[in-house]
Amino acid sequence: MYSEKVIDHFTNPRNVGEIADANGVGEVGNAKCGDIMRIYLKIDDNGIITDVKFKTFGCGAAIATSSIATEMIKGKSVSEALTLTNKAVIEALDGLPPVKVHCSVLAEEAVKSAIADYYTRRGEEVPPEAIICDGCCDSCDSCSTHAE
Amino acid sequence: MKRFVYADNAATTKVLPEVRDVMMPFFDEVYGNPSSAYSKGTEAASPLMQARETIASLLGAKTTEIFFTASGSEADNWAIKGAAQANAKKGRHIISSKFEHHAVLHALESLERDGFEVTYVDVNKNGVIDPADVEKAIRPDTTLIAIMMANNEIGTIQPIKEIAAIGKAHGVTVFTDAVQAVGNMPVNVKELGVDMLSLSGHKIHAPKGIGVLYIRTGTRCRTLIDGGGQERGRRGGTENVAFAVALAKALEIATARLSDMARVKAMRDRLMNTLLDKIPYAHVNGDTDRRLAGNLNMTFECVEGESLLMWLDASGICASTGSACNSASLEPSHVLLSIGVPVEHAHGSLRFSLSHENTEEDVDHIIQTLPVIVQRLRDMSPLYNSTMARVKE
Ligand SMILES: Cc1ncc(COP(=O)(O)O)c(C=O)c1O
Numbered sequence: 001m002y003s004e005k006v007i008d009h010f011t012n013p014r015n016v017g018e019i020a021d022a023n024g025v026g027e028v029g030n031a032k033c034g035d036i037m038r039i040y041l042k043i044d045d046n047g048i049i050t051d052v053k054f055k056t057f058g059c060g061a062a063i064a065t066s067s068i069a070t071e072m073i074k075g076k077s078v079s080e081a082l083t084l085t086n087k088a089v090i091e092a093l094d095g096l097p098p099v100k101v102h103c104s105v106l107a108e109e110a111v112k113s114a115i116a117d118y119y120t121r122r123g124e125e126v127p128p129e130a131i132i133c134d135g136c137c138d139s140c141d142s143c144s145t146h147a148e
Numbered sequence: 149m150k151r152f153v154y155a156d157n158a159a160t161t162k163v164l165p166e167v168r169d170v171m172m173p174f175f176d177e178v179y180g181n182p183s184s185a186y187s188k189g190t191e192a193a194s195p196l197m198q199a200r201e202t203i204a205s206l207l208g209a210k211t212t213e214i215f216f217t218a219s220g221s222e223a224d225n226w227a228i229k230g231a232a233q234a235n236a237k238k239g240r241h242i243i244s245s246k247f248e249h250h251a252v253l254h255a256l257e258s259l260e261r262d263g264f265e266v267t268y269v270d271v272n273k274n275g276v277i278d279p280a281d282v283e284k285a286i287r288p289d290t291t292l293i294a295i296m297m298a299n300n301e302i303g304t305i306q307p308i309k310e311i312a313a314i315g316k317a318h319g320v321t322v323f324t325d326a327v328q329a330v331g332n333m334p335v336n337v338k339e340l341g342v343d344m345l346s347l348s349g350h351k352i353h354a355p356k357g358i359g360v361l362y363i364r365t366g367t368r369c370r371t372l373i374d375g376g377g378q379e380r381g382r383r384g385g386t387e388n389v390a391f392a393v394a395l396a397k398a399l400e401i402a403t404a405r406l407s408d409m410a411r412v413k414a415m416r417d418r419l420m421n422t423l424l425d426k427i428p429y430a431h432v433n434g435d436t437d438r439r440l441a442g443n444l445n446m447t448f449e450c451v452e453g454e455s456l457l458m459w460l461d462a463s464g465i466c467a468s469t470g471s472a473c474n475s476a477s478l479e480p481s482h483v484l485l486s487i488g489v490p491v492e493h494a495h496g497s498l499r500f501s502l503s504h505e506n507t508e509e510d511v512d513h514i515i516q517t518l519p520v521i522v523q524r525l526r527d528m529s530p531l532y533n534s535t536m537a538r539v540k541e
Contacts, residue, residue, distance in 0.1 A: 055530040059454035059473035
């Protein structure tokens with residue numbers, strides 16, 4: 001049911017862990033829904049994501065989407081990272097089964113929520129692209145705007 | 149070669165060589181239609197009859213009370229819909245439980261859409277139904293009680309004998325889904341006193357796609373599959389002689405091996421105790437005594453079941469989970485929720501179901517593999533530290 005890419009990122013997840021001096025941390029999902037993703041960002045003075053780590057509780061797809069999302073934004077600018085979509089995450093993994101699409105949505109939202117935290121910590125206004133709902137991923141209408 | 153451990157025998161079992169061998173002639177040698185009058189037909193009719201006799205005698209039933217079906221699900225549907233419809237003039241109320249198999253629950257839902265009413269009695273936190281709750285639920289219009297004999301996810305054994313006595317006292321038909329029980333514990337319909345009982349071939353080392361419904365003589369139950377008069381006019385469809393013969397053989401072997409169930413139980417207990425010992429924040433779901441010998445259902449906090457299964461699969465181990473992430477519906481196991489397991493714990497559940505085919509080496513392999521997997525997933529789980537700190541307080 002999973003692509004080789006998904007299995008690879010599940011069995012060898014990239015960037016697992018925490019960043020002690022992170023300046024942006026985001027967490028989405030909840031244990032009741034069966035998945036939680038937490039992303040740590042280290043962003044330098046030029047707005048470049050120099051380091052990123054994640055911790056995820058969830059199924060194989062949740063772990064794989066977290067892993068690939070961290071790879072996709074590492075070394076990128078904050079504004080580039082904000083353009084990450086769940087669709088791009090799915091494509092990078094060579095596809096996800098339909099019931100697992102919500103995991104890619106969580107990965108996109110985890111990145112956005114960490115970036116929103118970065119702006120908040122700096123006392124700056126959170127850009128609209130970084131605002132997400134923070135509930136159970138598929139419990140609100142906003143998710144219907146994402147790719148299936 | 150990588151070790152392979154099949155520990156999901158509650159999902160299905162492999163066909164035993166002895167079972168395969170008895171059924172092979174029925175594909176291209178004894179292939180006649182048992183209803184045909186010529187000798188090619190009668191040569192198939194008599195093994196079918198023998199299979200029915202064997203199954204009847206092993207279950208304590210009469211030959212005329214054994215009906216072959218195409219699955220356990222069909223037997224469940226037939227019993228429930230057939231008895232409900234046959235008694236509809238008398239009443240339209242049914243009693244069942246919250247943790248039945250979906251073949252039962254969805255058959256009941258279908259009846260509810262047709263105006264029947266169902267009371268789902270509670271299951272206690274150990275996964276056992278109190279017969280007193282069943283009796284309390286009986287109304288003047290109750291016609292059927294449908295309670296499983298052993299649960300498929302947590303293996304807990306229900307007091308069917310007591311429930312059957314209650315049904316009898318109140319003139320209510322009692323059906324039990326014994327798909328998980330048969331072959332794993334003694335099952336005798338006369339001793340149990342039930343009116344109907346279902347079983348399925350593929351849970352006891354016979355092929356997938358054959359089941360049996362026992363219908364006690366005198367029980368009102370309408371036909372589900374109308375057809376050409378097979379099964380004494382009560383279940384249409386040319387008989388699957390090969391699978392019927394296989395099922396009889398498998399039941400014979402399973403019954404003979406019941407005396408060896410203590411070995412399966414000892415393996416299960418060693419697996420359970422070692423995992424509890426090695427893995428902190430682990431729980432067993434469901435009663436540990438009133439339970440099928442091969443069943444173990446555990447929760448490992450802070451990790452999710454599907455990711456456990458994927459890692460186990462990578463290590464050659466087959467098991468199953470009640471996590472929502474493993475189901476198309478994205479709902480966690482209704483069985484675990486029915487016994488009060490928190491949703492978070494249901495997501496982290498894992499079921500091992502051992503059979504006679506498993507060995508101590510299989511258990512060793514699981515014991516060596518699983519603690520490492522749980523730790524690896526916990527190390528990347530955002531729940532792990534905060535939860536552990538909370539527990540330590
Ligand atoms: C308790 C129970 N009832 C019914 C069934 C359905 O049997 P079958 O797969 O033969 O339709 C199963 C197995 O999946 C089961 O475990």
